[in-house]
Amino acid sequence: MERFLLALLGMDGEALMLKLEKKRGNGRDDYPVRMMWNLIIAMLVVVNMLKNEPAITVSDISKQAGIPIRSVERIISQLKQDGIVERVGAKKSGYWRVFADK
Numbered sequence: 001m002e003r004f005l006l007a008l009l010g011m012d013g014e015a016l017m018l019k020l021e022k023k024r025g026n027g028r029d030d031y032p033v034r035m036m037w038n039l040i041i042a043m044l045v046v047v048n049m050l051k052n053e054p055a056i057t058v059s060d061i062s063k064q065a066g067i068p069i070r071s072v073e074r075i076i077s078q079l080k081q082d083g084i085v086e087r088v089g090a091k092k093s094g095y096w097r098v099f100a101d102k
Helices: 002-009 013-024 033-052 058-065 069-081
Strands: 085-088 095-098
Touching (some): 033 058, 033 069, 058 069, 069 085
């Protein structure tokens, strides 16, 4: 995952978005390219933070990543539903377990 994040950081995100939006043309509007891209990046950032700092709080993720708390909560909820992360222990004294093989 770290290599993937490094590759993403090295990309010109805006140029990629323009290219993808142009290629998509008048496709479905259910999931706009830019919105989906931003969601994927946010999910990767959250997973990486949970993996690197298992005791991190939602509030700390929000502050460090610059993602609204409610968005972090939604992302974590989806990650839990997909079986990618789980919370072990109590809300304050527990930690996050990330399943790398998912």
